[in-house]
Amino acid sequence: MNATTRRIKPLPPQVALLLPWGVVYGVFFLFPFVFSFVLSFLHYNPLNVESTSWVGLGNFTRLFGDERFIRALRNTLFFVVGTVPVTTTAALGLALLLRGRIPGKGAFKAAFFLPSIISAVVISLLFKLFYAPNGGLNNALSLLGLSGHGWLTDPRTALAAIMVMDVWSAVGYYAIIFDAAFAGIPKEFYEAATLEGAGFRDTLRYVTVPALRPVIAFVLVINTIRSFQIFIEVFVMTQGGPLGSTDTLVLHLYEAAFRSLDYGYASAIAYAVFVLSGAFSIIAMRQFRPRLRSGA
Amino acid sequence: MMKTALKIAALLAVFAVMAYPLVWMLGISLRTGDGVSLRYFKEVWQTGPFDRYFFNSVVVTAIVLAGNIVFCAMAGYAFARYKIPGGRVLFFLVVSMIMLPKQVILVPLYILMQKMHLIDTYAALTLPFTADAFNIFLIRQFLVAIPPDCEEAARLEGAGELRILFRVVMPMLKPALAVVAIHTSLINWNSFLFPFILTNTASMRTLPVGLALMSQGAHSVDWGHLMAGAVIASLPVVAAFLVFQRQIISGLTSGMSK
Numbered sequence: 001m002n003a004t005t006r007r008i009k010p011l012p013p014q015v016a017l018l019l020p021w022g023v024v025y026g027v028f029f030l031f032p033f034v035f036s037f038v039l040s041f042l043h044y045n046p047l048n049v050e051s052t053s054w055v056g057l058g059n060f061t062r063l064f065g066d067e068r069f070i071r072a073l074r075n076t077l078f079f080v081v082g083t084v085p086v087t088t089t090a091a092l093g094l095a096l097l098l099r100g101r102i103p104g105k106g107a108f109k110a111a112f113f114l115p116s117i118i119s120a121v122v123i124s125l126l127f128k129l130f131y132a133p134n135g136g137l138n139n140a141l142s143l144l145g146l147s148g149h150g151w152l153t154d155p156r157t158a159l160a161a162i163m164v165m166d167v168w169s170a171v172g173y174y175a176i177i178f179d180a181a182f183a184g185i186p187k188e189f190y191e192a193a194t195l196e197g198a199g200f201r202d203t204l205r206y207v208t209v210p211a212l213r214p215v216i217a218f219v220l221v222i223n224t225i226r227s228f229q230i231f232i233e234v235f236v237m238t239q240g241g242p243l244g245s246t247d248t249l250v251l252h253l254y255e256a257a258f259r260s261l262d263y264g265y266a267s268a269i270a271y272a273v274f275v276l277s278g279a280f281s282i283i284a285m286r287q288f289r290p291r292l293r294s295g296a
Numbered sequence: 297m298m299k300t301a302l303k304i305a306a307l308l309a310v311f312a313v314m315a316y317p318l319v320w321m322l323g324i325s326l327r328t329g330d331g332v333s334l335r336y337f338k339e340v341w342q343t344g345p346f347d348r349y350f351f352n353s354v355v356v357t358a359i360v361l362a363g364n365i366v367f368c369a370m371a372g373y374a375f376a377r378y379k380i381p382g383g384r385v386l387f388f389l390v391v392s393m394i395m396l397p398k399q400v401i402l403v404p405l406y407i408l409m410q411k412m413h414l415i416d417t418y419a420a421l422t423l424p425f426t427a428d429a430f431n432i433f434l435i436r437q438f439l440v441a442i443p444p445d446c447e448e449a450a451r452l453e454g455a456g457e458l459r460i461l462f463r464v465v466m467p468m469l470k471p472a473l474a475v476v477a478i479h480t481s482l483i484n485w486n487s488f489l490f491p492f493i494l495t496n497t498a499s500m501r502t503l504p505v506g507l508a509l510m511s512q513g514a515h516s517v518d519w520g521h522l523m524a525g526a527v528i529a530s531l532p533v534v535a536a537f538l539v540f541q542r543q544i545i546s547g548l549t550s551g552m553s554k
Contacts (some may be wrong), residue, residue: 013457017374018386020367021427028424029393033402039404046407061396094310099428110541111311114318117533117544119486121504122526125511126321129519136320172314176545229397232488250399257403258493270400277397 001286010024040267047261059268071244073276079248080227080280087167088219091174091210096204098179106146109179109295112172120169124236127165131237152238154243162233162246165171174219181215182208217288228277249273325523345523346528348499349506353529356421356491356502357484363426365473371427372435372467372472373465377444391430398489402492403442406493420494421502425484431476438472439465475547478540485533503529 043055063069094112098105115123130136130149138148151161186207189211193203207215230251234240240255249269258264318452341347374380375387405424406415414420446468450460466473488504495501501509507525511517537544 014374014380016458018372018380020363021371021432024367024424024427025389025393025429028405028408029401032401032408033396033409035404036400062476071521078511082406097307097310100300100301100303102303102307105325106541108307109545110537111314114534114537114544115314117482117486117537118318118530119488119504119507121486121488121508121529122321125507125522125526128511129324129523130317130320173548176548180546203384216429229399231378231399232508234518236511253399253402257406263407264405266403267400270397270402274397275402278395280340281395288507 008280037269038271039264040271042264044263046263047259055264059265060272062265063268068244068247068252069249069272071271072247072249075159075247076228076244076249078159078229078232080224082160083163083170084220084227084284087170087174087223088216090167090171091148091219092178092216094171094175095178095182096208098175101158109176113176116173118169120232121171121236123165124233127161128237137200153242153248155241155243158238158242158246162237166227166230166233170223174223177219178215178262179213181212185211187290200250213288220284220288224280224284225277228273228280249276277291318402321523322452322527324519325527328520336520337528338449340521340524341528344497344506344510345526346503346506346525349501349503350528352421352500353485353502355418357481359418359422360425360484361480363422364428364431366553367427368431368435368476369466369469369473370461371432372439373461375432375436376439377447385554390429394433402489405490409494414494416495416500417499418500421491421500424490425457425487434475434479437470438469442468454531474543478536478544479548480525481536482533482544 040059041054041056042052043058044052065070098108102108132138133148133150133153137151141148149157151192152158188271189207190203193207198206229250230248231254234246234248234251235254236248240251250273252267253266256269299494304346315327325336326332327332338346341350371390375383375390380386409415446464447460450464455463486504488508491502491503492508495505498506503525505531510525
């Protein structure tokens with residue numbers, strides 16, 4: 001056996017090393033995951049355990065006929081489709097702005113990044129006040145001579161208001177990611193483009209964006225997955241109202257489980273979220289997967 | 297240059313948009329009925345009881361952090377250096393854990409904790425989160441790029457495996473562990489959904505949960521106190537960010553330039 005092959009160790013070290021994670025993973029993740037799957041085929045009310053029964057696909061078919069689920073689904077989809085592209089594009093734009101020699105670049109980056117590390121609860125409360133009838137936004141509008149509005153009390157504007165808040169809190173984080181990615185684009189690409197007489201827009205289209213494809217895909221995926229799970233904002237700010245205009249899938253899940261005590265149905269909703277966010281992520285990733293498989 | 301000037305103007309505008317709400321929040325928390333004072337902070341600290349919430353957040357985050365550093369270093373090291381039967385599959389399972397919406401295990405985890413009589417305990421708030429897959433992924437990737445020479449040398453000198461891990465590997469892992477520490481503390485400190493579900497009594501709540509529930513009170517909301525609570529909840533994170541800025545940003549974007 002020469003010194004460069006990895007020696008295959010007798011079992012104990014690997015087992016010992018993986019054991020803590022293995023236990024946590026098995027007990028607190030894998031088991032609940034499988035249990036959730038099983039639950040979704042049951043009717044299970046914790047206060048009436050004797051009534052537990054197998055309903056097969058009953059919970060899932062119920063989803064299709066459930067007005068609330070349809071509404072939550074619609075709102076969540078609207079949220080995802082409305083925020084993910086906007087946040088990603090704005091983040092790219094910000095990263096572009098940060099390119100080159102800018103005085104105080106560090107301070108700018110810090111300021112942009114800050115909202116994304118603050119708790120969603122804090123941000124939700126902050127904006128709840130900001131959007132209040134006598135809150136910051138309306139005050140600013142009245143200074144400009146415009147009339148205020150019940151941003152969170154009007155079913156037509158509530159969800160949009162929350163979406164704006166979401167973009168505000170997330171854009172900096174992704175901008176910093178793009179900014180770091182820019183640093184990885186070889187200068188030669190840009191030099192070649194300039195030599196060919198490419199202007200700003202062409203360089204953007206033919207050099208920058210293609211080079212960033214994997215990062216854009218990554219950002220789209222994590223942003224999509226995160227957005228499908230929106231809960232804190234709607235729970236804290238509007239509790240799904242007004243008139244269910246901000247009801248989301250996870251909020252519906254939460255209430256099905258902990259208000260209606262219908263654990264089986266809640267699990268079905270959870271799996272719906274899982275499948276949907278997975279599907280959307282795969283679609284997003286497909287769109288932006290690096291197409292070139294050069295030998296370089 | 298005109299272009300740079302325009303850029304800076306735009307950046308300043310964005311800066312203002314980002315900073316304004318946060319500064320405004322601070323203002324509300326300080327503007328008590330009688331001028332500017334820390335009255336709201338004192339009151340919410342004592343009667344919130346935000347001192348309790350703060351304590352809980354610190355304890356929970358510390359435990360989860362310690363757990364992650366040890367358990368994930370061990371697992372990452374195992375995946376990087378050892379041949380494991382079914383290792384590929386196992387690692388794939390690890391990675392898949394990262395992508396999964398956590399809500400899928402929300403209800404079963406709650407039921408599990410209930411059956412184990414662990415609701416309202418630090419155990420429930422910490423144990424499930426002590427081995428985050430993302431950290432294992434980070435550590436493994438980090439280690440794979442480093443040749444195992446130091447470890448081999450130690451092995452030849454007769455050091456046991458465990459000793460190699462802690463004496464040789466851990467120090468080498470410092471940069472990766474820094475990222476793990478930052479990432480884990482941040483996510484855990486701000487975590488809401490699971491701590492919310494897994495606690496029933498005020499004395500066991502963490503800051504985000506306490507804050508959220510305070511705002512849901514039946515009586516009309518007292519924004520001054522609420523914003524003071526919000527500032528308390530955010531202060532450690534903001535302070536840590538201002539100090540560790542570079543590490544945080546570089547850590548979260550590590551590997552992005554690929």
